[in-house]
Amino acid sequence: MGAPDFRIAVRELCAFTAKQGDLDLRFTPAPTALEGMDGHRKVAARRGEHFESEITLSARFEQLEVRGRADGFDAGRHRIEEIKTHKGRLDRQSAALRELHWAQARVYGWLMCVARGFEKIDVALVYFDIDSERETEFVESWTADALRGHFELQCGRFIAWARQEAAHREARDRALRSLAFAHREFRTGQRDLAEAVYRATTQGRVLLAQAPTGIGKTAGTIFPALKALPGRQIDKLFYLSAKTSGRQLALDALRDLREQGAASIRVLEMVAREKSCENPGSACHGDACPLARGFYDRLPEARADALAEPAQLLDQESVRSVALVHGICPYYLSQELARWVDVVVGDYNYFFDFGGLLLALTQANDWRVALLVDEAHNLMDRARGMFSAVLTPDALKQAMESPTAAAAPRVKKALAAVKKQWAALDTTQADDYAVHAVFPEALQGALAQCMQAVGEHFADHPDTVDAELHGFQMEVLQVLRLLESMGDHSLIDQQRRKPDAKTNASAKARTSARAPGSDISIRNLVPAPHLASRWEAVHAATLFSATLSPMHFHADLLGLPQNHVALEVASPFSADQLEVRVARHISTRYAHRGESTAQVVELIARQFGERPGNYLAFFSSYDYLQQVAEALGRRHPQIPHWLQSRRMAEVQQREFLARFTETSQGIGFAVLGGAFAEGIDLPGHRLIGAFLATLGLPQFNAVNEQIRQRMDTLFAGRGHDYTYLYPGLQKVVQAAGRVIRTPQDRGVVHLMDDRFARTEVRRLLPAWWELRGASR
Known part of the structure; x- marks a missing residue:
């Protein structure tokens, strides 16, 4: 028998063949991953010496190989067990979910018969309640012949699809082997990047690539990664970006490549649920949303239609169109x-976050995946957010005032206990900011008991819709999950919402009955321990950006493997394209803001007078921005200018950018690190210069000083650089990079602060810049 054309995991086979009925996402409490593993261990420990755990099994049906790991085999009772951990009442479980579990257990029963030559076996579903540690067993006795019939029925339902997929894979690989670059020639530097991506992907390495703006990084990474898929038998390419603009560039590049002869490549865009929900405000189950009703019954035809047309790129609108024809939810169809x-284009969170769908599918199916991480300088902050959590007094207050708390005495009592412990903790806090070596034990206990009460209430009342209580529940569950993996990569801190002007003595005198007034956070500082497993899960990965300097900083914080490859692509631009001036007479330090305003205004006005056109001016805060803008308006009212505002909507952002035309003139005022400091493209006369009235250094405060101290400990005394200097200068280079976008562009950048002349700062700026006015 030759090699199988297609392989599938037991879980995925049964998800394909045994799911039926409604999409039903009514919240029920579920164990965390660690709780689930702990539950499996406890069940196994009870079974005795004849129990085998985690048994790798596989079997063939025609050209389909099915594989998986059975939870356990009890030789004493001659039975295979499928163990499912749960919380709450088991009798609330849907019949469809129970049947799915049975389908998996029966398939494992057949695989075990094949492996051991059994003629019969008992098949058990074992449900283990995490909270009570009680087991509920359901047992069936099967002959091997009957189990084989069940197995072949499942495989038969899948095999036609499997053969279709094998044919698609063959056509895909054939197309990729002959795929030509979508453009007539590579740009300067683009070929170097492409060759490095191809090598890393074929060799199974992680590549960290700094490549300047304007060389075509998107096409220069996607093309070589696709070319590498056939030779290394890579199943999927994931292109992940932090912003919608980056994902759109990837989709455009993939459209170009498909037009070059790779139309058989299946490309899917994944978007956030809130952007694709057809019935906002409706719960995701058949009683509340018509697109959830009968979802799994109609899914097979919708899936087949979506994938039947090779010329169709499955962007958001295409998926929506197919879904609505079949009357199912577009988000869950995607x-x-x-x-x-073959290719998924989506946000970072689909792979890097807890429970990321693409990560889960990769691990469940043993996929060989190539990963492209766009604008990778954003990953550190995004990952910090993914692995951080904060408990807020507002969320607790809203939960206590929720309809559920009013109607459910047990929930109300549990919330009150949390409030009591939280407020008591506040009385011990002398300063506005405090760091805890461990999470306060009494509060943690109250939170755990509260989650049990809330979870059981939702399990008993699955139709309950209570946004306030659910929001607080999500905050607490994230905290409890993160506490399972606490280490020196994170801080536990407490920050008073409003600084108390009273003395410490009066602060301690506050009673525990008072509502909590502090935020309690688990604040991730170094995502590396969390992200390391992500790099291990893929065959190869390329992280790329125009600003990854210094590269050891990103490698350290992102947990890249020791054998990762680093590449710095030379810039295609020359110093005569960009005039970079350092205004050493200006200090934008907070203490000097007042006197700097007039100096900044005069520099902007002088530059505009010498060369009228479109400029961006970047500032460290909205307050500083408004201060300078008002002064410019008073002293030079003839200069057009427009301002970025707080919480700018997308339509307002588009209006802001629309003012930058080939013939317009004026100054756009923006905040460094905001929406206009990266990811925007204003070539030619649309933008001819930038003013940077800041080094971009994070604010000096108690939190950042704690981060600096921790970075000093973890990274050999480089705390200041890792906390302040590197992140700040990265934002500066990103913002300045808006000016020169093509080899034809010419422009000017004014670095308005004397600190830009310092050696340690200058070495972090692009090597091709020639700074004027920076010499001591």
């Missing part, structure tokens, strides 16, 4: 399609 496409 999640199902992720299993069957």
Whole structure:
């Protein structure tokens, strides 16, 4: 028998063949991953010496190989066990979910018969309640012949699809082997990047690549990664970006390549639920949303239609169109399609976050994945957010005032206990900011008991919709999950919402009955321990950006493997394209803001007078921005200018950018690190210069000083650089990079602060810049 054309995991086979009925996402409490593993260990420990755990099994049906790991085999009772951990009442479980579990258990029963030559076996579903540690067992006795019939029925339902997928894979690889670059020639530096991506992908390495703006990084990474897929038998390419603009560039590049002869490549765009929900405000189950009703019954035809037309790129609108024709949810159709496409374009969170769908599918199916991480300088902050959590007094207050708390005495009592412990903790806090070596034990206990009460209430009342209580529940569950993996990569801190002007003595005298007035956070500082497993899960990865300097900083914080490859692509631009001037007479330090305003205004006005056109001016805060803008308006009212505002909506952002035309003139005022400091493209006369009235250094405060101290400990005394200097200068280079976008562009950048002349700062700026006015 030759090699199988297609392989599938037991879980995925049964998800394909045994799911039926409604999409039902009514919240029920679920164990965390660690709780689930602990539950499996406890069940196994009870079984005795004849129990085998985690048994790798596989079997063939025609050209389909099915594989998986059975939870356990009890030789004494001659039974295979499928163990499912749960919380709450088991009798609330849907019949469809129970049947799915049975389908998996029976398939494992057959695989065990094949492996051991059994003629019969008992098959058990074992449900283990995490909270009570009680087991509920359901047992069936099967002959091997009957189990084989069940197995072949499942495989038969899948095999036609499997053969279709094998044919698609063959056509895909054939197309990729002959795929030509979508453009007539590579740009300067683009070929170097492409060759490095190809080598890393074929060799199974992680590549960290700094490549300047304007060389075509998107096309220069996607093309070589696709070319590498056939030779290394890579199943999927994931292109992940932090911003919508980056994902759109990837989709455009993939459209170009498909037009070059790779139309058989299946490309899927994944978007956030809130952007694709057809019935906002409706719960995700058949009683509340018509697109959830009968979802799994109609899914097979919708899936087949979506993948039948090779010329169709499955962007958001295409998926929506197919879904609505079949009367199912577009968002969850896209999640199902992720299993069957070649390229997924989506946000970081789909792979890096807890419970990221693409990560889960990769691990469940043993996929060989190539990963492209766009604008990778954003990953550190995004990952910090993914692995951080904060408990807020507002969320607790809203939960206590929720309809559920009013109607459910047990929930109300549990919330009151949390409030009591939280307020008591506040009385011990002398300063506005405090760091705890461990999470306060009494509060943690109250939170855990509260979550048990809330979870059981939702399990008993699955139709309950209570946004306030659910929001607080999500905050607490994230905290409890992160506490399972606490280490020196994170801080536990407490920050008073409003600084108390009273003395410490009066602060301690506050009673525990008072409502909590502090935020309590688990604040991730170094995502590396969390992200390391992500790099291990993929065959190869390329992280790329125009600003990854110094590269050891990103490698350290992102947890890249020791054998990762680093590449710095030379800039295609020359110093005569960009005039970089350092205004050493200006200090934008907070203490000097007042006197700097007039100096900044005069420099902007002088530059505009010498060369009228479009400029961006970047500042460290909205207050400083408004201060300078008002002064410019008073002293030079003839200069057009427009301002970025706080919480700018997308339509307002588009209006802001629309003022930058080939013939317009004026100054756009923006905040460094905001929406206009990266990811925007204003070539030619649309933008001819930038003013940077800041080094971008994070604010000096108690939190950042704690981060600096921790970075000093973890990274050999480089705390200041890791906390302040490197992140700040990265934002500066990103913002300045808006000026020169093509080899034809010419422009000027004014670095308005004397600190830009310092050696340690200058070495972090692009090597091709020639700074004027920076010499001592």
